[in-house]
Amino acid sequence: MHIVILGNGIAGITAARHIRKLSDHRITVISGESDYFFSRPALMYIYMGHMKKEHTEPYERWFWKKNRIELHKGWVEQVVPEKKRLIFADGSEMHYDKLLLATGSRPNKFGWPGQDLDGVHGFYSLQDLEAIEYHSKNLQQAVIVGGGLIGIELAEMFRSRNIPVIFLVREKSYWDMVLPPEESEMINRHIREHHIDLRLETELKEIWGDEQGKAKMVVTSKGDKIRCGFVGLTAGVHPNVDFLRLSSLEIDRGILVDEYLQTNIEDIYAAGDCVQLRKPPAGRRPIEAVWYVGRMMGETAAYNLCGQARKYEPGTWFNSAKFLDIEYQVYGQLTAHIPEEQATIYWEHSKEKKSLRIAYDKRTRAVKGFLSMGLRLRHLQCEAWIQSETPVDKVLQNLKAANFDPEFFPDWSKEPAKLI
Amino acid sequence: MNGIQKTGIALFLLAFLVFTMSLSLSNFILDAKVAGQQFDDYQRPFVLSALRQMEGRSYSRVFSFMRDYDRALKVAQEAIAQDVKNNLGLTPSDGAYWSKILKDDKIKSSHFPVTKASAQGFLPENSRLFFWLSIGLGVLGGLMFILPMRRLPEGIKNNGIYHSSLHARGILGIALGIWLIAFYVLLYFYPEYLVNWAIMVDPLSRFLNGGEASQWFLYGFLYTLAILVMGLRMMIKYRHNNYQLLRTGSVMFFQLCFAFLLPQIMTLLHLPSADLKNIWPLDYSFFFEYRIKHLLSSGYFGLFLLVWGVVLIVVAVPVLTYFFGKRWYCSWVCGCGGLAETMGDPFRQLSSKKLIAWKIERWLIHGVLVFAVVMTALVLYTYFSGQSRMLFLDSYQVRHWYGVLIGSIFAGVVGTGFYPLMGNRVWCRFGCPLAAYLGLVQRFKSRFRITTNGGQCISCGNCSTYCEMGIDVRWYAQRGENIVRASCVGCGICAAVCPRGVLKLENSGEVRFAEE
Ligand SMILES: Cc1cc2nc3c(=O)[nH]c(=O)nc-3n(C[C@H](O)[C@H](O)[C@H](O)COP(=O)(O)OP(=O)(O)OC[C@H]3O[C@@H](n4cnc5c(N)ncnc54)[C@H](O)[C@@H]3O)c2cc1C
């Protein structure tokens, strides 16, 4: 059997590895972006000079041959389920017996005037990175639009080369749909300390170009005009599915799949950013464009592709990021929106940028979530507490067990308990 | 980089240039008295008469000075050989024959003191000035570059490393590598070319141990200085990280006090001098008979040193490694580790992470361990039996080759010279027999491990890239596996650079976590 995987990101590659563990099927992985799997979240480090591209590749080159995973570079333009065929941009075709779609995301563009000018870019792919590198030469001013995780990474990248950055954020405070007010405010402060010109409640209105069609000026919703040589569009991503819309696949915002990650067509599955779950598990969203979800879905899809039915069960939500120098971790659904029946305990270090928020159910006192800034929590411990609905009081007493900071770091684990 | 830092770099480069050029700023007129002192009463007249033709001649280069000196000593050597045969009537089968003839080794070891005593002219006359213009100015420039780093926000600042020629094996990195390799070749094999530097540190040597500076004093001094200055850099770079602060403070302390000052003080007090933290088989000559005899003849203190050394090997290494992993030594105490963690830190990313490198590493390092054990076994066999041959092996030959191949070429020339080419732990990773021993304990019987934080890894590769030992940390981290590897020196940098807080060094054995 020939299993073809479209997309060599974390979802596609995890699937390929597990299919190889489970079976002897022929495996082909296709991507138009790069020959080899690399870590997308590491793109920023290539720009900043922490690593070279090759360091972001989790497997050495021999790995693919040894595991008989064929890599094929090329852009697929069309999927024809009726003939079990893929048609490439160069006109060539490929037959599959089973297909996994793991096509990832694309940066959002909201129809801003000037969004397709030269020097206006999203930040998602290697090609985007190359363009950003190209435009960085002699760059006097960069403007970044959209206050999410990728926007702040792009700002950090430019700052690492001392390029002035203006950061336009629509919300009242940085990432405040996700971060509760105190945490969000901490990040606002931190952004400014890094000499990033953070402009809150400010949207992009239009981008003006010069005669050569190159971006030269940004106009904001507040009427400010900002002269700039580069505009980064980082207002979120959406599933990369447009090229599939003409096929018989059922697609809404993403490729619709059941709990076995199967699409409406037999023998076609989907995993990763491009997926929209028809029935997401409790506490999870239908589209979750994060690395870990891609990895878990990839593994689940491998089982299903190999004929071993397995439901996608992602467990307790977790995520992490780094805002410049501040690490962020979250376990459980703990965001800016605290449900009616829950309350939170918030501890913040008096001097340093460290904080911990713990959410719990007001009635049962069962712990619901953890959100930390500037410190490290033990994943399995937090997850175990959440899953076993441990009372928050007990959690506070034993918080040391969840401290994952390096040795000799000042121990904060006694502090939150003092707050109640 | 601000103005102070740029000035600092300029001053450092100037100092570096002065330092390098200063090697050529002497001329040499044979000091026959010192030359005579290098040989015993029997050999001295032959040597002095052969050297007569050099007297009063001024040489502008070490090379030509040494050429004539060696020619003269060849003549002396032959004259002595003739005399031993004809007048003393000894033949190679007589034991006394070997103590009378003039051996090549002896000539070689006279090179440095004779050249040093014979140096004259601009540099020796202005040695203090040059000390300050080179070493002093270099330290000043270095500090001016390093100290302002405090003003950057705390956190991981590896910006630009792979854009830097020096740090990413570009022209500058290769040039520095060549400079360091040349330095080590001269230091170990042709120290007579480095006498000007030794002259610059003579006052310090006299102050500390009452004697003239040998090449080893010079080396120890530069080594310690490098660890202190670059240790400061390390501490500023990781000032948000207590583990790094303590660890760096520890290697600086052990280098300054244990490796550098204490042995000088012991010498000053006429005690046998020793680096109390150096452990066999890294200290490969620990069981050589001249050292054992020396210790045994030095009263209680000598006996203490002998017992101390043995206790380190058989008790301290296994017990401490069981509880803390090999890091207690390699990245907290050891001098080689100390240099790697300080001066070598800017080059840590250059170690190869390839699987093939790991394979080579395991063969090499365990090969050296076997070599060291066999060599030492032969030494002890010779010590107790008086025989130098066992099977087909000659005890003296084996230890000679160990010294040249492992002690000098591997540990020195390759180990440090290759910092800018293959990373800062070439010796520790591929060669050090003590690291191999510690590693075996760590791999099979230790509570130390690097634990992985559930599923948080994003496979970014920072941990692997900045692992000086070339461990592909990510390989384990992305599968949620703990890392238990013989080579891990527990520097903790993987945990520091990980942007998602995935890694933690722990002494806890298997990690437990409260289920409730
Ligand atoms: C800058 C950046 C930082 C991020 N940081 C984090 C982070 O810190 N933590 C986190 O959890 N998530 C992070 N993410 C999100 C994370 O990278 C994605 O969720 C993840 O990479 C998605 O993996 P995937 O396998 O689904 O898709 P992708 O990695 O996008 O892989 C899909 C591949 O398929 C190829 N492809 C698509 N269509 C075609 C076609 N028609 N023909 C040929 N090839 C095709 C694409 O070119 C691409 O190479 C980040 C994303 C970005 C852009």
Ligand code: SF4
């Ligand atoms: S640095 Fe951290 S996130 Fe990156 S690969 Fe290593 S363990 Fe994973």
